[in-house]
Amino acid sequence: MTATDTSASGSRYALILAGGSGTRLWPLSRTLLPKQLLALGGGETLLQATALRVVEAFDPDNVFVVTNEEHAFEVRSQLTTVLPEGAARVLAEPLARNTLPAILLGLEPIVDADPEAVVGVFPADHRIDDRDSWHAAMDQAVGLARDGWFVTFGIPPRSPETGYGYIHRGQPLEAGAYAVAGFTEKPDLATARKLLAGGEHYWNSGMFVFRADVFLAAVAAHAPAIFAWWTARHERPLAEGYCALPDVSVDYGVVEKLDRIAMVEAPFDWDDLGSWEALYRLGKKDGAECVIQGEVLALDCEGSLFISEGSSLAVAGVKDMIVIQTRDATLVCPVTEAQRVKDVVGALKSQGSKLIEAHVTVRRPWGSYTVLEGGPGYKIKRIEVPPAGRLSLQMHHHRTEHWVVVSGTALVQLGEEERLLTENQSIDIPKGTLHRLSNPGKLPVEIIEIQSGPYLEEDDIVRFDDVYGRKVGGKAGS
Structure with a gap:
């Protein structure tokens, strides 16, 4: 057969x-x-x-x-x-x-x-x-x-x-x-x-x-x-x-x-490939039996797994350890305790931590966004939309947004009107207003989005139309 x-x-x-x-x-x-x-x-x-x-x-x-x-x-x-x-x-x-x-x-x-x-x-x-x-x-x-x-x-x-x-x-x-x-x-x-x-x-x-x-x-x-x-x-x-x-x-x-x-x-x-121990066991090891991925400086280390994504990691004198670093979180544990990572995730979940949900950069059908900074009442994102990318037609109940175009040409629908914005031009998105961002050009569009309001989570998005077939109406997400 x-x-x-x-x-x-x-x-x-x-x-x-x-x-x-x-x-x-x-x-x-x-x-x-x-x-x-x-x-x-x-x-x-x-x-x-x-x-x-x-x-x-x-x-x-x-x-x-x-x-x-x-x-x-x-x-x-x-x-x-x-x-x-x-x-x-x-x-x-x-x-x-x-x-x-x-x-x-x-x-x-x-x-x-x-x-x-x-x-x-x-x-x-x-x-x-x-x-x-x-x-x-x-x-x-x-x-x-x-x-x-x-x-x-x-x-x-x-x-x-x-x-x-x-x-x-x-x-x-x-x-x-x-x-x-x-x-x-x-x-x-x-x-x-x-x-x-x-x-x-x-x-x-x-x-x-x-x-x-x-x-x-x-x-x-x-x-x-x-x-x-x-x-x-x-x-x-x-x-x-x-x-x-x-x-x-x-x-x-x-x-x-x-x-x-x-x-x-x-x-x-x-x-x-369900644990860091498996990734270590199967990874390509150097002369000190270490597996290293990303921008890592390892001095006098043995039998360890070091992975860094988006930032630099320096370790010294470490033996039989796992160190995994992303832009917003770091995990450190002995290789023999790799199965306990699920306990770490459980503890973070019980605390309501967002660290188990998404990375700093989140991919979407229309492109991606990266959270640059946030605090009480505000959040700053970098949004990237490739050619022909189009966000959903949406509105927010609890926040306003200010968009600044960094590169490319953005088509913005605000209410019943449409505007083309180019580099250094900006627009305000009032709370409760229908809006959509699209890229009609041949080059990627990059904008900085500044959110302001008492609630800034992704479920404060109501979709009314989406070209990617995602559900509309009710709480959605970008």
Whole structure:
């Protein structure tokens, strides 16, 4: 079976899940720019690398991506450069509801095309080497799935990892494939050591292959409330029905309750790029066993990971440490404590910190904005709009804005009027006034925006029209 297989029934499809938040890679990974959209280590982003790998084993026309509504524009933009066909097959969740609802959302166009399709599900944040072995494992999994097995991929463990779930190998089915005897959720260190020593447990990769009709029957049997939404999904708006679903993983909701589960032993090198420890382990090391990215001065340091984005970092005499610096946040912890980053994010969230949501620079469909400074009652941004970029038609309830054009030619709609502004020209945007910024020229437009008012958050934006298909009415965001 090859990627060009297009038989009418039982054809193979791929579903890439690109909706995770990547909290363990904070402060690089944020809610508005999670790890799958980052180029960790340079080159392609994790999403782009996953798409390039998947289309080697699946027909590009049969590849779908599920992501969060907030990330859909960035996902489409990234896919356009590596998989132009895939940019049109991005499905957006109105709200994150874990992997089971996400898979069902992605299955809809697949089942419409072929109810007996064989579907591979792949997270967008994995690193996989040895593509030939990966292809062979996919072919084996597709064969098992056609026979009605729900197929997982077991990674031979290299260490007593506490950040992964484990699969217990059962009776052999064929060379390199076994029935699954059971699952263990992320264990503590003592349990992980016992599982590793026993030799019958594998890391759960989070990749699956199944026949669509078999999977839907399993959802009906083990997650009837979610299946009821699936069967009635066209009877009310997606956002209304989807937001009412429980937050449940495909493992907990379905997979762990099945009888006919197979595991293909992964013959390829695999890593879940879900922690700074993984980035250190896989990174290119210097003579002192340090991994360094960005503008970093490291003196007499050993066995450490140093990453700096947007500012300079100097470290001295540091051993076995992780130091990650962005323009607005810095993380420092021992390599052995990398899993605790999720606790840091949890603590910041409980404090209402905005540091988990966005970087200083935020990308939007129309361009980007960078927060330069802010304080009580004011915020200063640099806004960049490429040629043909156009912000939504919007208004604010709580703030006024003053725009100064730094470069390019800006078309500003203010109420019923339109004005062209060039360098050093400015305009005031009163509170409650409809307005829109566009770039009608051939060069980028850059403006400085000064906001004033008692409330300056992004949800003080009401959209009335948007050329990028984002929702209008109510609180929106830029």
